[in-house]
């Protein structure tokens with residue numbers, strides 16, 4: 001198939017990964033859609049002009065290697081990699097079992113490493129490209145769930161580390177840190193009205209994010225418009241971590257100077 005190359009997207013069957021695949025296809029790239037839910041990846045592929053779906057667990061290097069090789073044979077060298085497959089276990093440190101901790105780190109950090117290991121040599125041989133890793137505001141600030149926060153902090157650090165390592169191969173690497181976004185990951189928590197309202201109240205732009213809000217940031221970093229950008233993180237959170245949230249005391253603070261005392 002004659003395409004401009006291929007984009008490998010993990011977690012492409014749902015939410016942010018799926019939206020990234022849709023956006024990236026607009027640039028003429030064929031898509032390799034990897035997801036543990038192969039059926040969901042197939043459904044996403046059916047909506048794209050040039051795409052192949054792979055039911056793959058990103059923690060299994062053999063499965064990933066086979067999928068990446070097959071995609072490169074079909075569509076040409078990967079020009080873009082988006083690491084998005086992720087899970088969350090909503091437990092505090094002491095509530096988390098060693099197995100739960102390992103699984104979150106395994107999918108959200110080691111899974112990214114496995115994709116990087118498989119894609120980078122092909123991308124370098126094809127003349128370079130752009131990698132975008134989905135991190136999280138949880139990698140910047142405490143979020144309540146230790147294993148998830150630790151994994152996302154790892155993604156931010158790994159991304160910075162790799163910028164220098166990959167530059168010689170013509171590969172840029174950046175991350176995007178979403179705030180709270182409607183997706184499969186938090187469908188359960190956002191269906192709770194108190195959590196929903198608190199999220200909106202703590203987001204200066206006044207709404208929960210949509211997967212395409214993140215996909216557009218990813219598409220920018222993947223594009224030549226970001227040709228001088230590598231080793232950095234783009235926070236796309238509606239302003240959530242840009243400010244201290246004072247709650248009802250905020251109005252008091254704001255009007256304090258007008259009061260006589």
Ligand SMILES: NC(=O)c1ccc[n+]([C@@H]2O[C@H](COP(=O)([O-])OP(=O)(O)OC[C@H]3O[C@@H](n4cnc5c(N)ncnc54)[C@H](O)[C@@H]3O)[C@@H](O)[C@H]2O)c1
Pocket residue numbers: 010011012013014015016017034035036037040056057058059083084085086087107111134135136137177178179180181182183184185186
């Ligand atoms: N939704 C948010 O509010 C939010 C905020 C910050 C960061 N993120 C990150 O965005 C990324 C995408 O998540 P989402 O919010 O779109 O959730 P989602 O649940 O809608 O999508 C995640 C996808 O990853 C797949 N997946 C899970 N484990 C996998 C594995 N081992 N191998 C292959 N595929 C696997 C799932 O099948 C699913 O299709 C994740 O890295 C997540 O941590 C999400």
